[in-house]
Amino acid sequence: METASTPPRGPRRPSASVLLDSGIFVLGLGVLVGALHAWWAAGADPRLAAALAVTLPLGWVLTRFPLMVTGGASGIHVPFAPVVLFYLLVVLPPPVALAAWALTAVPAYFVDRRPWQSRVFNAGSSMVSSLLAVLVVGALAPARPVDPRMLLAVLAGATTYFATDTVLSAVSIAVERRRAVLAELAEPGALVGGGLFLLVAALGFLAGAVRHDMPGWVAALTLLPSMAVVVAAWAWRRAHESRRQQRALFEAAVRIHAVTSVEELLRAVEAHGTALVSGGRLEVRSRPPVEHEVGCELGDDPRRWLVAARPTSRYAEQFDEVALASLGSLAAAALLRVRLAAETERLALVDPLTGLANRRAFTTRLEETVEDGTDGAAVAVLFVDLDGFKAVNDTLGHAAGDELLTESARRLLDAAGPDGFVARLGGDEFAVVLPDLFPGAVDDTAEAVVTALRAPFLLSAGPATISASVGVTASEPGDDADTLLSRADAAMYVAKRAGGGRSVLGV
Numbered sequence: 052m053e054t055a056s057t058p059p060r061g062p063r064r065p066s067a068s069v070l071l072d073s074g075i076f077v078l079g080l081g082v083l084v085g086a087l088h089a090w091w092a093a094g095a096d097p098r099l100a101a102a103l104a105v106t107l108p109l110g111w112v113l114t115r116f117p118l119m120v121t122g123g124a125s126g127i128h129v130p131f132a133p134v135v136l137f138y139l140l141v142v143l144p145p146p147v148a149l150a151a152w153a154l155t156a157v158p159a160y161f162v163d164r165r166p167w168q169s170r171v172f173n174a175g176s177s178m179v180s181s182l183l184a185v186l187v188v189g190a191l192a193p194a195r196p197v198d199p200r201m202l203l204a205v206l207a208g209a210t211t212y213f214a215t216d217t218v219l220s221a222v223s224i225a226v227e228r229r230r231a232v233l234a235e236l237a238e239p240g241a242l243v244g245g246g247l248f249l250l251v252a253a254l255g256f257l258a259g260a261v262r263h264d265m266p267g268w269v270a271a272l273t274l275l276p277s278m279a280v281v282v283a284a285w286a287w288r289r290a291h292e293s294r295r296q297q298r299a300l301f302e303a304a305v306r307i308h309a310v311t312s313v314e315e316l317l318r319a320v321e322a323h324g325t326a327l328v329s330g331g332r333l334e335v336r337s338r339p340p341v342e343h344e345v346g347c348e349l350g351d352d353p354r355r356w357l358v359a360a361r362p363t364s365r366y367a368e369q370f371d372e373v374a375l376a377s378l379g380s381l382a383a384a385a386l387l388r389v390r391l392a393a394e395t396e397r398l399a400l401v402d403p404l405t406g407l408a409n410r411r412a413f414t415t416r417l418e419e420t421v422e423d424g425t426d427g428a429a430v431a432v433l434f435v436d437l438d439g440f441k442a443v444n445d446t447l448g449h450a451a452g453d454e455l456l457t458e459s460a461r462r463l464l465d466a467a468g469p470d471g472f473v474a475r476l477g478g479d480e481f482a483v484v485l486p487d488l489f490p491g492a493v494d495d496t497a498e499a500v501v502t503a504l505r506a507p508f509l510l511s512a513g514p515a516t517i518s519a520s521v522g523v524t525a526s527e528p529g530d531d532a533d534t535l536l537s538r539a540d541a542a543m544y545v546a547k548r549a550g551g552g553r554s555v556l557g558v
Contacts, residue, residue: 075175086149102148110132136184196259197260202253343360467500
């Protein structure tokens with residue numbers, strides 16, 4: 052089992068992961084050096100050069116076409132290149148076969164397109180697994196290579212290779228992602244992958260057996276079924292990726308269409324995007340993709356990018372680029388819809404002239420405040436009416452009247468303080484909701500409102516002076532929002548009949 056694992060989110064991999072992968076690579080180099088030493092000690096068999104002439108290009112090609120069993124986040128594939136090793140074990144002595152395979156596999160892994168840490172690990176893991184497989188085949192192999200017992204020996208060696216590589220890969224991924232090793236070993240499709248790997252080993256045995264008993268050109272024909280398997284695996288992989296991404300895109304479109312907030316939308320994009328890309332990891336972030344990553348910009352403000360790990364094959368990368376572009380287009384349209392809906396809802400609750408809350412927003416806020424105050428906390432309402440506004444509007448014009456209303460709103464906000472909720476109910480009527488926390492605090496606020504609105508206004512059309520009639524009431528047990536507002540409104544009319552420019556407490 053090979054791993055195409057990618058770096059976890061964040062700038063650095065765990066130190067334990069780096070040390071583990073480096074240690075596996077050092078063991079692999081030890082196997083390579085030991086294989087060459089054993090070949091040299093056995094007399095430097097010249098067949099090594101002839102074997103390399105065939106295995107180097109073949110191993111380079113086969114390394115790029117693994118048999119994909121699952122599209123899980125850990126990137127598990129069934130390696131096809133070890134068919135070369137099992138072919139060599141049938142036609143050459145074990146020391147020569149191991150040396151030829153080591154000189155073939157290490158360069159093939161290092162010219163791969165995976166991230167460097169994956170190349171290092173895969174090369175080392177392959178060497179360690181190959182050594183154990185060669186030892187098993189060497190111990191069980193009969194004198195004649197074309198023998199049923201040789202096939203069993205090859206299958207035993209293949210089982211050893213796959214089990215060793217699977218365990219090493221699971222440990223590497225678990226350490227990198229800080230997960231349990233057993234969770235990685237339970238990756239779906241592992242048993243199917245093992246069965247396919249045994250078929251790969253049997254194909255290597257078949258090629259070696261034909262090479263023993265038949266002319267070379269007949270043995271070369273065994274490349275045809277090998278290439279057929281490679282092409283079939285490549286085609287199946289593309290079809291599998293296409294179906295998986297189409298399904299993930301459809302699910303993402305359905306989910307994204309239902310969200311109502313930007314935060315919920317971004318979480319949905321990350322969740323469905325992770326199922327969409329080959330690497331199994333996608334994040335929405337404020338930084339563009341860097342090396343070993345692919346991504347696309349959402350075209351949002353603030354700027355965001357969809358970013359995923361760069362796949363290990365060019366075909367998977369093409370699929371991911373198209374999938375990310377499609378998901379990005381869906382997300383950008385959904386972001387625009389959510390923002391427009393939020394802005395529409397905001398405008399429905401805002402007075403367009405003053406920027407204050409409107410009557411609808413005020414009523415909702417008052418109802419919520421009264422409900423929250425059912426445990427005994429009092430709520431106060433101030434109903435404010437501007438005295439003399441009509442005269443200013445008639446003498447200085449409507450533009451001056453609008454300017455007066457806007458400035459009055461600003462003064463009301465200052466007078467109400469951070470705890471007050473100020474709204475324009477319509478015309479020259481305003482209202483304020485206050486928590487009645489301390490004795491006299493509401494009265495002080497009402498007087499501050501009267502004082503603030505009594506000060507002269509310097510309008511563009513000329514100076515103007517008005518006053519304010521303020522009705523004040525505080526909640527009592529059993530009061531609802533309508534009762535409070537009606538009582539404050541009645542108190543405001545008492546203040547206005549008394550000459551205005553004052554506050555009156557309603558009872």
